[in-house]
Amino acid sequence: MSLDNKAIVSLVKKNPILAACIVVGLGLAVIIYARSGSDAEQQSELDRKTEEGKRYHANLANSAQLTDELQAVTEANRLVRERAVNPADLAKNLQYFYRIEAETGVKFIDLRQLGSGGAASTGTKRVASVYIPVNYTISVEGEFSKIITFLRNLERGAHFYRLNTMTASEAAGSTKLVLNIDLLGKP
Amino acid sequence: MATMLPLLKKPNEKAAASLMPAWHPNFRNAELLPDVKAVRTAFFVNGAAILVVMVLSLYLIQSELGLRSLREQTANAQQQINTEKPGSDKALVQFQKFQDEEKTLLELKQFQVGKIVGSELLLELGESLPPRITLTMVDYNGPNIVLRGSIAGSPDEASGDASAYLSILGNQPAFKEKFDGISLTGITRNPTTSGISFEILLKLKSDQKGVKK
Numbered sequence: 001m002s003l004d005n006k007a008i009v010s011l012v013k014k015n016p017i018l019a020a021c022i023v024v025g026l027g028l029a030v031i032i033y034a035r036s037g038s039d040a041e042q043q044s045e046l047d048r049k050t051e052e053g054k055r056y057h058a059n060l061a062n063s064a065q066l067t068d069e070l071q072a073v074t075e076a077n078r079l080v081r082e083r084a085v086n087p088a089d090l091a092k093n094l095q096y097f098y099r100i101e102a103e104t105g106v107k108f109i110d111l112r113q114l115g116s117g118g119a120a121s122t123g124t125k126r127v128a129s130v131y132i133p134v135n136y137t138i139s140v141e142g143e144f145s146k147i148i149t150f151l152r153n154l155e156r157g158a159h160f161y162r163l164n165t166m167t168a169s170e171a172a173g174s175t176k177l178v179l180n181i182d183l184l185g186k187p
Numbered sequence: 188m189a190t191m192l193p194l195l196k197k198p199n200e201k202a203a204a205s206l207m208p209a210w211h212p213n214f215r216n217a218e219l220l221p222d223v224k225a226v227r228t229a230f231f232v233n234g235a236a237i238l239v240v241m242v243l244s245l246y247l248i249q250s251e252l253g254l255r256s257l258r259e260q261t262a263n264a265q266q267q268i269n270t271e272k273p274g275s276d277k278a279l280v281q282f283q284k285f286q287d288e289e290k291t292l293l294e295l296k297q298f299q300v301g302k303i304v305g306s307e308l309l310l311e312l313g314e315s316l317p318p319r320i321t322l323t324m325v326d327y328n329g330p331n332i333v334l335r336g337s338i339a340g341s342p343d344e345a346s347g348d349a350s351a352y353l354s355i356l357g358n359q360p361a362f363k364e365k366f367d368g369i370s371l372t373g374i375t376r377n378p379t380t381s382g383i384s385f386e387i388l389l390k391l392k393s394d395q396k397g398v399k400k
Contacts, residue, residue: 015229021236028243035250042257049264056268056275063278070281073288080295130291131298144313151306162298166305166327179305184298 084186085159087116087134093183096159097138104150106142109176116185133162133182140177147175160184303327303391311361319345320352332389333372338382345383349374353387367392 012019085093090113101108114135140150147168154161164180305327312325312334322336338345338352349371356362356369366389373386 015233017233018229018236021233021240025236025240025243028240028247032243032247032250035247035254038254039250039257042254042261046257046261046264049261049268053264053267053271056271059275059278060271063274063281066278066281066285070285070288073285073292077288077291080292130294133298144309148306148309151309155304155306160295160298163303163305163327165329166303166308167324168309168326169324170322182298184295 080160080184081186083159084131084184085134087113087132087185093134096157097136100150100153100157101140104142104153105146106140106150106177109139109141110137111139112137116187129187132185132187134185135164136179136181136183138177138179138181140179141174144170144175147177150177154179154181307361308332311359315355315359315362317348317352317355319348330391332366332391334387334389335384336387337377337380337384339380340382342376342381342383346374349383349385356387356389362389365392366390 085096087093093113094111097108097111114137116132116134140147142150160183162182162184164182165178166180167178169176308327309325312322316322319339320336321339322334324333324335326333326335338348340348353369353371362369368388368390370388370390371385372388373384375384377384
C-alpha cells in the first residue's frame with residue numbers, strides 16, 4: 001500500500017501539471033454535477049413568478065374603471081331598491097294607484113293587492129332573492145284615451161311594473177280594462 | 188501416422204531466427220544517447236488536461252452566469268409581485284362586490300322579462316283598425332292575445348273585411364316582430380245587427396313573449 005502511495009507521489013512529482021489538472025477537473029465535474037438541476041429549478045420558479053406577476057398586472061389593468069363602475073352599479077341598485085314597494089305597506093301601495101287614477105281621470109271598479117312572492121302571478125317567474133313580485137288586480141273604466149294614459153302612467157311610474165294579463169273591452173262608449181300586474185317589491 | 192507428422196508440422200521460425208547470427212553488433216547505449224524529440228509526449232498530455240479543465244471551467248462559468256441572470260429576473264418578478272399584489276387583491280374584492288351588485292341589478296332585468304307594453308298594444312291595434320270594424324275586446328293572457336269584434340255590413344262583405352283585417356294585422360311591422368301567427372278562430376253572424384262577429388288569435392313568439400321592442 002505504501003508502495004502504491006510512493007508510486008503515486010512519484011507520479012505526481014513527475015507530472016505535476018497533469019496531476020493538478022486531474023484534481024481541478026474532478027472538482028469542477030463534481031460542482032457541475034451538483035448544480036446541474038439548479039437552472040431548471042430557477043427557470044421554473046421564474047416562470048411561476050412571471051405568470052403570477054402577469055395575473056396581478058392584468059387584474060390591476062382590468063380594474064382601472066372598476067371603482068367607478070362599482071359606484072355606478074351600487075347607486076343604480078340603491079335607486080331600484082328605493083322604487084321597490086313594501087308589500088306590508090298596503091295603504092301606501094294602494095295610494096300609488098289612487099294617485100294615478102286621480103291624475104288620469106279613470107275610475108277604479110276594483111283594486112286589490114293579492115299577495116307577494118309570485119304565487120298569485122300568472123305566467124311569471126318569481127324573482128330570485130333580492131326582490132319579490134307584489135301582485136295586483138285592477139279593474140278600471142274610462143274613455144279610451146284616459147285608459148291609455150292610465151296604462152302609460154303605470155308603465156312609466158315610480159314603481160317597476162310587469163303586466164301579466166290584460167283584458168280591454170268596449171261597452172257603451174266606455175272602455176273597461178282589467179289588469180293583473182306585478183310591482184317589484186322588497187321581501 | 189508417423190510418416191504423416193513431418194508434413195503437417197509447421198517449422199519453428201523463431202528458433203530459426205535465434206540461430207541466425209546478427210547482421211552487425213548494436214553498440215548504441217540508449218540511456219546515454221541525447222533526446223532528439225522536438226516535442227515531448229508530456230506536453231500533449233498536459234495540454235489535453237489543461238484544455239479539459241478549461242472547457243469545464245468555461246462551462247461552469249457560463250452556467251453560473253445564466254443562473255445569476257435567472258435569479259435576477261426572479262427577484263425582479265418578485266418585486267413586481269410585491270408591488271402589484273395589494274392592488275390586485277383590492278381589485279378582486281371590489282370585483283366580487285361588483286358581481287354581487289350586478290346580480291342584484293340583473294334580477295330587475297329578469298323581473299321585466301315578459302313585459303308586454305299594454306298601451307302600445309292597444310294603440311297599435313287602434314291604428315290598424317279599418318273603418319267598418321269595431322273591436323269589442325282585447326284579451327292578453329300571457330302566450331296569446333285574443334281580439335273580438337264586429338264588422339258592420341252584409342255578411343259576405345263583412346267576411347271579406349275580416350280576411351282583409353287579418354292580412355292588415357299580419358303585415359303590420361310591429362306585429363310581425365311580436366307574433367308567431369295570426370289566425371281567424373271564429374266568425375259568426377250577429378243576430379242583432381246585420382254584420383258579423385269575429386275572433387282573432389295572435390300567438391306571441393315563444394322566444395320573445397311580450398318583449399318590448
